[in-house]
Amino acid sequence: MPRTSIAALAAALLVAGWQPAQAQDKQITLCWAAWDPANALVELSKDFTAQSGIRMKFEFVPWSNFADRFLNELNSKGKLCDLMIGDSQWLGGSAENKHYVKLNEFFDKNNIKITDFLPATVYAYSTWPKGSPNYWALPAMGDALGWIYRKDWFARPEIRAAFKAKYNRDLDVPKTWTELKQVAEFFQGREIDGKKVYGAAIYTERGSEGITMGVTAALYSWGFQYDDPKKPYFMNGFVNSKDAVEALEFYKSMVKCCTPPGHTNAYMVENLDAYKSGQVAMQMNWFAFMPGIAKDPQVGGERSGFFVNPKQKIAASTLGGQGISVVSYSDKKDLALEYIKWFAQPDVQKKWWALGGYSCHRSVLESPDFTKSAPFAADFLVAMSGVKDFWQEPSYAELLQAMQKRVHDYVVADRGTAKEALDLLIRDWTRTFKDVGKL
Amino acid sequence: MSRFPRSGAPIPVPITAAPAHRGLSDRAIAWLFITPTILLLLAINIFPLLWTIQLSFTNYRANRPNAPLRWVGLENYTYILEDFEVWERLQTTAHFVAWSIGLEVVLGFGLALLINRRFRGDSFWTTVILLPMMLSPAVVGVFWKYLFEPQSGVFNYLVNLVVPIGSFSMLGEVNLAPWAIVLVDTWMWTPYVMLICLAGLRSIPDSIYEAAEIDRAGPWRRFWSITVPMVMPFLLLAVLFRAIENFKMFDLVVNLTSGGPGSTTELASITLKREAFEKWKTGYSSAFAIILFVTVFGAATVYVKLLNRVKNR
DSSP: OOHHHHHHHHHHHHHHHHHHHHHHHTEEEEEEESSHHHHHHHHHHHHHHHHHOOEEEEEEEOHHHHHHHHHHHHHTTOSSOSEEEEEGGGHHHHHHTTOBOOOHHHHHHTTOOGGGBOHHHHHHHTBSSTTSSOBSOEEEEOOBEEEEEEHHHHHOHHHHHHHHHHHSSOOOOOSBHHHHHHHHHHHTTOEETTEEOEEEEOOOOOSSSHHHHHHHHHHHHTTOOSSBTTBTTOOTTTTTOHHHHHHHHHHHHHHHHHSOTTOSSOOHHHHHHHHHTTOEEEEEEEGGGHHHHHHOTTTOGGGEEEEEOOBSSSOOEEBOOEEEEEBTTOSOHHHHHHHHHHHTSHHHHHHHHHHTOOOOBHHHHTSTTGGGSSTTHHHHHHHHTTEEOOOOSTTHHHHHHHHHHHHHHHHTTOOSOHHHHHHHHHHHHHHHHHHTTOO | OOSSOTTOOOOOOOGGGSOSOOSOOHHHHHHHHHHHHHHHHIIIIIHHHHHHHHHTTBOOOTTOTTSOOOBOTTHHHHHHHHOHHHHHHHHHHHHHHHHHHHHHHHHHHHHHHHHTTOOTTHHHHHHHHHHHHHSOHHHHHHHHHHHTOTTTOHHHHHHHHHSOOOOOOTTTSTTTHHHHHHHHHHHHHHHHHHHHHHHHHHTSOHHHHHHHHHTTOOHHHHIIIIIHHHHHHHHHHHHHHHHHHHHTOOHHHHHHHTTOSTTTTOOHHHHHHHHHHTSOOHHHHHHHHHHHHHHHHHHHHHHHHHHHHHHHO
16 A cells, blocks of 8 residues: 555544544533423524534433432532533522632623623522622523413303302403412313313422422512511511411412312423313413413413413512523533523524523513513513522522421421411521521 | 363372462462452442441531531431431331231232142233332332322222222322322232242142141141241241331332322431432431431341241241
8 A cells, every 4th residue: 555545544544533532522511401491492502503513412301300410410520511500599509619610700701791681680590699799600591480371261251251250350360369269269170161170280299399489479479588688597477477377378278279189299290281181270380381382282372371470468479590500510611601602692592582492681571572572471571570589598408398398298288287387497497597507 | 271181080290390389279269259249348338338327427418518527426316316207207117118018918928829829821920910010110100190190090990980989189188198109019019029928839848738638637727837837938038128128118109209298108218318319418317327227227137036036946
């Protein structure tokens, strides 16, 4: 074989061997929950790969194991994820334990203005300590707890007449929790199209965070405060206030009166199933699922309507959503930061919303045609203006588990009174805060 | 290579020509074979156990690696043992273990007696009966969840065919959920007990029964005086295995109820997992794990002594 051919062959082999290695280097992994918006993000990220040549790999874990799986990954300093779209409550722990890269310097260098994002989302998804100018994530997916209802059932003359006869008012979107319960009671056990239907599918899940997210939707509307604003972490008289007790009792009465049989361990998926199968008139669920409902062949289009969490004493909604962070243990932080830089662009954010993701960028949310861009867009803006989150403390997981237990014991297992449940919750939370030296 | 020729005649080796060292001694070879296993055992069993014991005396939390580690002595242990909720979880576990094993023993032994009669297609039915124990507990948990669905589940439908009691939720009602997990575990593991009992039954020589028949012993007498005592060691072994397994039961119950409603079906292993990997109280959960380990180990030791006494009878 001539010497030139050998050289050419060697060069070809070298290139062949080198290319996959290079491709491997130019690949980053994004970790998130497995749900509708994640599919939209996969679609959106194709543009990033096309522009940058960086391939994207995704690790999506179902919500029931999401926190377990990825908090374990972060705590063990794993290198699986380069980018993490972690829950808002993880922020405190991830910042204090240095799981996330602090993004201030990067934002400054790349002219990313955090003020371009909705202030409520920056506060909730990016800052630690809360409200301080220390940014650990870019707001990625705005979300709040809302309600979805069967607009077609609400519009039927015979149903409207029956409702008016019973409650002496028109059947309409509930404005308060009292109205919500009336509507749910009205539909409970009613026969529609030859099928028995039920009032509402609400969260009752025990294992992860379900019942806490549901109960807080009621608590916040009753004006719930986690602690004394003047004396942080002092909870007596706040967590177990008269209003908090009333809200918890009300939530339990909703579970008992107006949910489908056996709806005792239900979170997002179970509520979606109950709604899509035509079992319930209303469901509580995250705004993130609303684009999917609007497009659903069974219940989509004009058959479904959306409304913001009803108020009782005040207007408030449970916060969902996440920010996107760079994992500090990643070997490809530079590529991950490149993704964040790309994601922060207004055009990308616009497409993100169009694909079904909830952008937090003001250029999207404040554009004149935003409220008309989707049937739930206006409600989303209203909800995001009054969101409240669970503790974002580093010990949030322990605080959450305590609430899951106390609330489920009372609401589902009929154990004790609402006051006793909240008193026990204060005992658990106090113990946690004492353990970590905050009390 | 063999030092013997094919013919079988040994090659004479002069004593003076023999090397000073002919190879490894039997003892050395034994150590050579055992050492990797011992090292592996030390690495994946003994070391973690010792480490867990050490952590159980500290305030360590895996999610706060930078926090100062504090020696807390017996604080974690006293905290656990004084917590009435921990005792409630142990009570729940005891209820589950006792009832599921009781039912599995009765049904498993009964099935073994039936299968042992050798009828047409008995091997086919044996395979069918064994199917549940071949499934993964997580899969069993998920599909029984569907069977228990109050509106569309087959279980409620069948119960209503027999006793028309209307709508009820096996997994959602405080009074029924503990029995739901017992029922599912019994469904899954009765075949296992049956299999061990069947081995016991088939190990009884026919001659014993023939001798008893000659002595005019009736079927009832033969059952109590021959079958039960001869199968007892096997049965006790099955109880030991199932008790240890059910004490640690996690996946099946988590998939069925997540420990709910409230904490009605929260077994000790579920509490342990929540403390260790959801609340990240590593020191506390290490102490809890040690308490559970000592409980199982102690009970198993006493039980094995009892088993040996029965065997030697």
